[in-house]
Amino acid sequence: MNQETKAADSDENPVTAENVDLSNCDRELIQYSGAIQPHAVLLVLNEPDLRVLQASTNAAAVFSLSMENLLTSNAEALLGAQNTEQLRKRLGSTKLDGSPVHLLRFDVGGKQRFHVFGHRIDGVLILELEMAGDAAADTLDIYSELRMAIGRLQSTASLDEFMNLAVDQVREFTGFDRVMAYRFLEDGSGDVTAESLKPGLEPYLGLRYPASDIPLPARRMYSLSWVRHLPDVAYEPIPIVPATNPVTKGPLDLSYAFTRSVSVMYTEYLKNMGTQATLVITLLKKGELWGLISCMNHERPVHVQYETRMACEFLGHMISLLMDSKEEIGNYRYKLKLAAAWDQVSEHMAREKDFRDGLTKHEPTILTNMDAGGAAVVAKGDVRLLGTTPTAEQVLRLAEWIATQSETVFSTERLAALYPPADAFQGSAAGVMAIRLARNNADMILWFRPELPQTVSWAGNPEKPVEVSFEGDSIRLAPRRSFELWKQSVSGRSAAWESWELEAVGDLRRKIVEVVLQRAEEVSLLNRQLEQSNLELDSFAYIAAHDLKEPLRGINSFSGLIRADSSQLDAKSNKHLETIQTLTKRMDALIDSLLAYSKVGSMELQMVPVDLNTIVEHVVRTVKARLDESNVTLRLARPFPMASCNAQLVEEVFQNLLTNAAKYNDKPERWIEIGYQEQNPITYFVRDNGIGIDPQHAEQVFQIFRRLHPRHEFGGGSGAGLTITRRMIQRHGGRIWFESTPGEGSTFYFTLGPEKREA
Ligand code: ADP
DSSP states (O other), X not given: OOHHHHHXXXXXXXXXXXXXXXXXXXXXXXXXXXXXXXXXXXXXXXXXXXXXXXXXXXXXXXXXXXXXXXTTOBHHHHHOHXXXXXXXXXHHHOOOOSSOEEEEEEXXXXXXXXXXXXEEETTEEEEEEEEOOSSOOOHXXXXXXXXXXXXXXXXXXXXXXXXXXXXXXXXXXHOOSXXXXXXXXXXXXXXXXXXXXXXXXXXXXXXXXXXXXXXXXXXXXXXHOSEEEESOTTOOOEEEESSBOTTTSSBOOOTTOXXXXXXXXHHHHHHHTTOSEEEEEEEEETTXXXXXXXXXXXXXXXXXXXXXXXXXXXXXXXXXXXXXXXXXXXXXXXXXXXXXHHHHHHHHHHXXXXXXXXXXXXXXXXXXXXXXXXXXXXXXXXXXXXXXXXOHHXXXXXXXXXXXXXXXXXXXXXXXXXXXXXXXXXXXXXXXXXXESXXXXXXXXXXEEOOSOSXXXXXXXXXXXXXXXXXXXXEEEEEOSOOOXXXXXXXXXXXXXXXXXXXXXXXXXXXXXXXXXXXXXXXXXXXHHHHHXXXXXXXXXXXXXXXXXXXXXXXXXXXXXXXXXXXXXXXXXXXHHHHHHHHHHHHHHHHHHHHHHHHHHHSOOOOEEEEHHHHHHHHHHHHHHHHHHTTEEEEEOSOOOEEEEOXXXXXXXXXXXXXXXXXXXXXXXXXXXXXXXXXXXXXXXXXXXXXXXXXXXXXXXXXXXXXXXXXXXXXXXXXXXXHHHHHHXXXXXXXXXXXXXXXXXXXXXXXXXXXXXXX
């Protein structure tokens, strides 16, 4: 059994063929591998005497000593007095408690050159002596190249362009066959977002790697050091002896040792990919692991020298910093575009009578610059749709559900997980973002994003990352060998809504609310002006009518005088004078109606509790003669409840409706029913079995001086009765309307207070 599976075995959940996968690496303690790679020599020293405590077995050959002798020697014996002095100086001035620090260069026997790196852990000093190449890299060259690379990176316009250039630059620098930018997603899987390739290699661009391909311990290691290098995937590990550290009495912690032997799972995995050497640069965003720049050599091993690695590390820092700002710039542009769109949208909104027209009818609409597939405006149960959306009915139900959530700006990229009916419309709205326009109803604006991506190009089947084989009673895990594309549907998820998008729609929400409030203010101002001009009109009508009556009386009495002296007139002239008198009487009646009408508008109304039974009784008494004469039966269904109203006006209302009901009836047996319906507010009615009214005259009957009949039919009338009645009801805040079947009868309904809106 190899070392890797041993660690997994010791876990509480023993490895079985069922539960084994690459994430067994998650439980593997790779920092305790107890071995290094052959391009370095490792020494563990005691401080301050710099005695050798442990050493990699290849040290014997390098220092031409037996392992026993080596393990009883010290730094001076191995490195020489001068180097040791320099070493001590550096040790005294540096903390060395993190990533290994380059301490010195030195040659063994004039031929083998080494870079010496040191760091402290668990109270011991670890020296890693990395073999240096023959020709020392020209540091000056590297730095001028680096400067140029950074200049070019700075001038890119978008994050994509930036990443593409970054991988090109790293490849130019390191000479690897393949350089990929790899970005971690929320679930730990990762996408290859940019790639620079030697011609002829199969591209990995766009592939997604399952989370288990880069197990947790490896990711932890990536965030500890900027650059990790594996010069030869097929290396033979060099053990460190003795296995137990004599000072700590435990295994040596190699967390920071960059020449540490890596997990067998990892090298197997790389071998399966046909990789011979790797170099991985960590990319951080705001201190968090964002992704990697992963370099691979497929043809041969390659040992990247310290100087070049330093340059890569520097490049990694710069890329991390610049990448953040490139992404910010991308977001900033998007934000600006949205802000400009909202300004135009709110201008349209201010100009349109219906604010929804401002949001949906003109370019830009609420969808134009938004990164979404569709949008909807829901107001008072009515739905307007833009782009690709669920049906209006589905949107309405969804809005009602969102209204039960507490946020004013709501968003999710997995709607169906919260709201199961969304399963039916994943294609248009796997994700939704919504702003609520009012607290107490489902009025809102929604944006939709479809399921994304419909398919993912997995690099290998994520369900089967490992092949398991049994060798005797030990288990051998090997990463999968097949790397064919495996398409997997990622269901129920849209692209994520970013925080700045939520902010941007929050801004839009404020703008809409502003316009709507302003509109409400304008309406109330108009109402006040209207009230004022109504009052003025009423007093004008009153004065005019009043003043007209005087000359009218004159015309009437003078025509009477002439007629009285009839000897002077022929029959024809007498007839004409008679007509003048009839007409003045009619005009007088009209003026009276007008006066009555304007009085209703301007009079002070006192609302008091009134017993409607008394009122109706009084009205019936007043019109009784007329009812009897027309042979009308009166039906009073049940007693009325008390009502808060103006008794004088309500009496007139009943009287007018009752008179009409009796008048407009040609049946031999006439009846009138007076009653009420228990609604909110109470609805009173006067019903008759009369001639009825054609519904097309529904509005005309309420217009002043409009009659549906020739003047002398049905006992005549001025045509102002229903107009005045309606005004009296409106002064109570109520409403009047009728239902009728011509030839069968009519029912006039009215209320004496405002209608309650549904909450
Ligand atoms: P008028 O003085 O003519 O009765 P109203 O304003 O009261 O004026 O009514 C307007 C018109 O509405 C009437 O001329 C009549 O044609 C019609 N109308 C009113 N009430 C009834 C009713 N109960 N049945 C049928 N027609 C009616």
